[in-house]
Amino acid sequence: MFLINCPYCGERDQQEFKAGGEAHIERPKQPTELSDDEWAEYLFMRKNIKGVQFERWNHAHGCRKWFNMVRDTSNDEIKAIYKMGEKPPAQ
Amino acid sequence: MRNKYSVFSLIKNAFSYHENWQRAWKDPAPKKEYDAVIVGGGGHGLATAYYLAKKHNMNNIAVVEKGWIGGGNTGRNTTIIRSNYLWDASAGLYDHALKIWEGLSQELNYNVMFSQRGVMNLAHNLQDVRDLKRRTHANRLNGIDAVYLSTEEVKKFCPIINTSPDIRYPVLGGTLQRRAGTARHDAVAWGYARGADAMGVDIIQNCEVKGIKRNGDSVEGIETTKGFIKTKKVGVVAAGHSSVIADMAGLRLPLESKPLQALVSEPVKPIIDTVVMSNAVHAYVSQSDKGELVIGAGTDDYISYTQKGSHQIVEGTLNAILELYPIFSRMRMLRQWGGIVDICPDASPILSKTSIKGLYFNCGWGTGGFKATPGSGDLFAHTIANDEPHKLNAAFNLNRFVSGDLVDEHGAAAVAH
Numbered sequence A: 001m002f003l004i005n006c007p008y009c010g011e012r013d014q015q016e017f018k019a020g021g022e023a024h025i026e027r028p029k030q031p032t033e034l035s036d037d038e039w040a041e042y043l044f045m046r047k048n049i050k051g052v053q054f055e056r057w058n059h060a061h062g063c064r065k066w067f068n069m070v071r072d073t074s075n076d077e078i079k080a081i082y083k084m085g086e087k088p089p090a091q
Numbered sequence B: 001m002r003n004k005y006s007v008f009s010l011i012k013n014a015f016s017y018h019e020n021w022q023r024a025w026k027d028p029a030p031k032k033e034y035d036a037v038i039v040g041g042g043g044h045g046l047a048t049a050y051y052l053a054k055k056h057n058m059n060n061i062a063v064v065e066k067g068w069i070g071g072g073n074t075g076r077n078t079t080i081i082r083s084n085y086l087w088d089a090s091a092g093l094y095d096h097a098l099k100i101w102e103g104l105s106q107e108l109n110y111n112v113m114f115s116q117r118g119v120m121n122l123a124h125n126l127q128d129v130r131d132l133k134r135r136t137h138a139n140r141l142n143g144i145d146a147v148y149l150s151t152e153e154v155k156k157f158c159p160i161i162n163t164s165p166d167i168r169y170p171v172l173g174g175t176l177q178r179r180a181g182t183a184r185h186d187a188v189a190w191g192y193a194r195g196a197d198a199m200g201v202d203i204i205q206n207c208e209v210k211g212i213k214r215n216g217d218s219v220e221g222i223e224t225t226k227g228f229i230k231t232k233k234v235g236v237v238a239a240g241h242s243s244v245i246a247d248m249a250g251l252r253l254p255l256e257s258k259p260l261q262a263l264v265s266e267p268v269k270p271i272i273d274t275v276v277m278s279n280a281v282h283a284y285v286s287q288s289d290k291g292e293l294v295i296g297a298g299t300d301d302y303i304s305y306t307q308k309g310s311h312q313i314v315e316g317t318l319n320a321i322l323e324l325y326p327i328f329s330r331m332r333m334l335r336q337w338g339g340i341v342d343i344c345p346d347a348s349p350i351l352s353k354t355s356i357k358g359l360y361f362n363c364g365w366g367t368g369g370f371k372a373t374p375g376s377g378d379l380f381a382h383t384i385a386n387d388e389p390h391k392l393n394a395a396f397n398l399n400r401f402v403s404g405d406l407v408d409e410h411g412a413a414a415v416a417h
Helices: A036-043 B007-015 B043-056 B088-101 B104-108 B126-141 B151-157 B185-198 B239-248 B311-324 B370-386
Strands: A003-006 A010-013 A018-022 A052-058 A066-072 A077-083 B036-039 B061-064 B119-123 B147-149 B173-177 B202-204 B209-215 B218-224 B227-231 B234-236 B256-267 B275-278 B283-287 B292-299 B333-343 B350-353 B359-363
Touching: A003 A077, B036 B043, B036 B227, B043 B061, B043 B185, B043 B359, B043 B370, B088 B104, B088 B370, B104 B185, B119 B126, B119 B151, B126 B147, B126 B173, B147 B151, B151 B173, B185 B202, B185 B370, B209 B239, B234 B239, B239 B256, B239 B333, B239 B359, B256 B311, B275 B311, B283 B311, B292 B311, B292 B333, B350 B370, B359 B370
Parallel strands: B036 B061, B036 B234, B061 B202, B119 B275, B234 B359
Antiparallel strands: A003 A010, A018 A052, A052 A066, A066 A077, B119 B173, B147 B173, B209 B218, B218 B227, B256 B292, B256 B333, B275 B283, B283 B292, B350 B359
16 A cells, blocks of 8 residues: 555646556557557556556546556556656656 | 374373473575476475375475565465366366365375365356356366355255345355365474475565566576576465566566455354355355454455555444344444465466476466465476476467456355455
8 A cells, every 4th residue: 555646736646546567558550450469468468567567547537638657567656657648657 | 204193192292291292394595496486385386296296206305485484375365275166177276186185184294284174156036056066067067066056045044144135136046165265374284384395395574576687588597585596397386476477577466466454253053054155245254263253355446555445344244244144233343354365367377388498477366365375285296397288288288368268257156245
């Protein structure tokens, strides 16, 4: 359990939020052209990093807005939070 | 030579104050080369090594473990064993394991305290009732014992459950698998370790894998904290850390690692003689032989390797436990812990070859791997020894995420996720 600094509401308890998994997975621009392997990559394969990971979160019980987070999954320490569409910070 | 455990060895050792018991397994330094190396000394990894040696005559093998054996999820679960899964492939896999459990203590000459006390799954809404009835029929078609119980029968089987229609999520019925039950988790790891060691398997603890060396598309060996080990076959059974090992080989897996929590109460006199699981309110409980209530909670929804878990998850589970079992309202909890579970998108495991020759993965067991330990080891050993899956684990290949032939057990199979 940890605190999350929502870019719209400020610091709130983690239980107000919903984790949305790995960030920056781009939706295929040409879905009809994709091979089965490429679909598997997009739909199922995940980095699942132990260490610094870029991920999406949703303030489900607050403003309900999505945003991005850089978090160390080995100790749950939050490194950075940035809005959707913003460039991810260099790590 | 390995001394057999028996009532006579117990008496004999009692005379020397139990100070001269033979070591259950050796503590060897790694050799330069093995025919196969298993990465991960949990129950599944040790079982794999045991069956490789026993059934496939591969004795020049090693198990490398970064901590101590059985110190990961094998020692951190709620020890529930059952095989009442919905789909044919899962039923085959888990019932194979259950059949081995039934004779495991005798086979290993090690008491794993397997207790077929039954597992009851509760229904709390009409959809639950339909799902559980459907699963009962599916189980019986697959030769797995299953019965559907009415609310009255649930109450009769486990009298402390609150079956009042006035509670928030009333008990509308349930299913019962009588062959299901629990086992002592540590004993499973120790029994397999002792058995494998007796057949010449090297169990190397405090040995973390740092890299996988490849020559083109084949495995050449592993880099560890105890040096390089040459081998042509690497079987990875690393549970929550499977993605970390896969990354070393440049392989991608469809896994997400999340904390799963459990907790035990102070020990009390026998009060619940079965295992009761409830998916809808997410509470499951049994009682250990020491008398502690063993309670399973859910996973957190975010990826984490912290082995902790969030407080509100435990709180939610205890709320549900108290509603279903008002008699537990004064119980105090003794310990809480978290384990890192690797969850597949279809909530089914991966027991598979990979695109890299000589590299095999046994992962993705998610929240329910303990029950499968013997079957998983047996089938994974078969896959490694023959470089081909057994027919019981053929469906659990890595390629199903490309072909779309998933074994979707999410919510359908009494799995509490």
